[in-house]
Amino acid sequence: MSSPKKTMPSAAPPAVSMADLARELGVSMTTISRALSNHHSIGAATKQRVLKLAKKLNYQPNHLAAALRKGQSRLLGVVVPYIEGKFFPSVIQGIEQAASKAGFSVIVCQSHEDVQLERRNVETLLNAQVAGVLVSLARNTQEFHHFDKVRQRGVPLVFFDRIPPTEQVNSVVLNDREGAFQATRHLLEQGCRRVAHLAGPQHLNIYRHRRQGYLDALAAYSIVPDEDLIITSDMTTEDGAGATRQLLALPEPIDGIFAAGDSAILGALQVLKAQSIRVPQEVALAGFSNEGFTAITEPQLTSVDQRCEEMGQAAVRLFLELAAAPDAPFVQRQVVLQPELFVRESSRQGAPLS
Amino acid sequence: MSSPKKTMPSAAPPAVSMADLARELGVSMTTISRALSNHHSIGAATKQRVLKLAKKLNYQPNHLAAALRKGQSRLLGVVVPYIEGKFFPSVIQGIEQAASKAGFSVIVCQSHEDVQLERRNVETLLNAQVAGVLVSLARNTQEFHHFDKVRQRGVPLVFFDRIPPTEQVNSVVLNDREGAFQATRHLLEQGCRRVAHLAGPQHLNIYRHRRQGYLDALAAYSIVPDEDLIITSDMTTEDGAGATRQLLALPEPIDGIFAAGDSAILGALQVLKAQSIRVPQEVALAGFSNEGFTAITEPQLTSVDQRCEEMGQAAVRLFLELAAAPDAPFVQRQVVLQPELFVRESSRQGAPLS
DNA sequence: TTTAAGAACACAAACGTTTGCGCGCGCTTA
């Protein structure tokens, strides 16, 4: 309204290109290109002139053209199952940080736990000529041929958190077994002797390892695992609630629950409170992921932190290594992060009642 | 290990291009290109042959080249302050959905509430030749020249949720005033008469409107607003807690709090419970955003839902409209979504004690 | 003084598409 400009029919002024700079300075485009990328065969004086003019004309490099010519962009593709909750946003956060430090931009896709969409996402990313692909698998991904194309094109591929079981791949994971071990051992240290486990889909490495950690901790205390105390589900809040009701119906009562996810342990907590069973006095609880809400339930929930940001950063580092040596023969690399147990009221003996 | 392939030094097989298809079929690249894009000047028979061969050779179009030639890609750039919590992931969800339906891919950037990063993100997106830019402003963005470049390049620009105040822009927003009005009126209907308001930074449209809604509701009940009852902050949980302590120190007690964000109302709840003040009997609470944790606190928190997914979808629709008529003179468009109040225990009179 | 070497820059061919224009064919219409 107060704007001085006329109606301006979006008169898109053709962006200034290297050709413009070259014409203006009376040199060739080669010189411009090399000056901007700080090539050694360009004189210091010329470089200065080019840089200065570029600033003045507000030259913006066309990354598309560069990517086309070089067959590779400065884009990093990421495929995650979803972005709700705390985990994936945080690891994306770590990825963005490390990537931007290395001069890469990040493009994020969600598979929504669907292998079909995952497939399409990978295609999309490849067509966008990404320099690398970072993937955390969808829940129902049991077949991995859609990743072959990535490698065939020579694009670095890194899996994180949820990784393929048998394939030779580069990956960064949490030591899920250790995290589960610590959480379960902690419950045992608090005096629990009948600790149940809410397990996730066992074809996923993370849930398999968490279950193993649980079993290992029991073994360390010479407790023989009771199959009735291990309930496998999709780990939603409702699943956790249902499983807990099932556990409470057992003839011999339980005194602790370790869930492979925080949503499930939340469901457990809700059922226990509804039935006026005191937490942690009668049943102690521990979860996995250190979700934001673990600190605001009553009692607050003990949980295993997954080092989300470190995971993202590590994935990018791994990608950069792979990108640095494009034609190197494949050697499997895996970085394993150490989890950290956050002990809160839901498992601490003598914790104040709410 | 069991893989039959040799060590395979990442022998990237040169991707099959339109030139390959043309050679194979003995036609020109023009024909290939037109056949693939279903151009009318290509015979049906030829189209079939091309399509078939493309499938057979697993031809993957190089979007970069196409984008370069056409000066526009099928990428949609999104800039948000952050992706934690529920709101932005959900709206991104809506964006992805609508975008993929229209054949666009989405690239997400976080500004981390920093105008500097926001500026850089916009640059990055433009250099990636995105077809459009969708933005929700960073908290400290008070100056908007970095968006001029977007329009200058003729790239459609849509703001959502947090939009510039004075500028002539296209935007999709929630009716924040209405949402705040409903929440506050609800508290008054429950019998509250001294309702406080935890307000956010007033240079942001959303917080200004929420405050106005609060004031309007008071006016509807002929209550003159008390400046002591309006506390402005950054709306973190700590801010909410601090503000609540401040309110409790007032000589005349309050009986309700409406916060412009859920984190703040959570802080309020924690302080009230710590001081054994009963919610909602002594002080009723209502927040804004309908975050996930509002359903798991005790008591559960009343909150205003922001129609996140609809917002994302609407933003994409707006973008598509703008993209359809590139040279149309600018006319300001704004779509306003209607909020929905979720009434829960924290405000319901006669709600069961936890 | 001759020669080799290096510094500083230019030529031109790529990268894989899209698209305005042109050309020949067979058909209809006058």
Add this chain to the structure above:
DNA sequence: TAAGCGCGCGCAAACGTTTGTGTTCTTAAA
């Protein structure tokens, strides 16, 4: 029978970079 028209397709020039291979000087070594 000649003019006109639409169909189906090819030619070649873009789009904005990067880069291997020159080319021209200047300078140091032989």
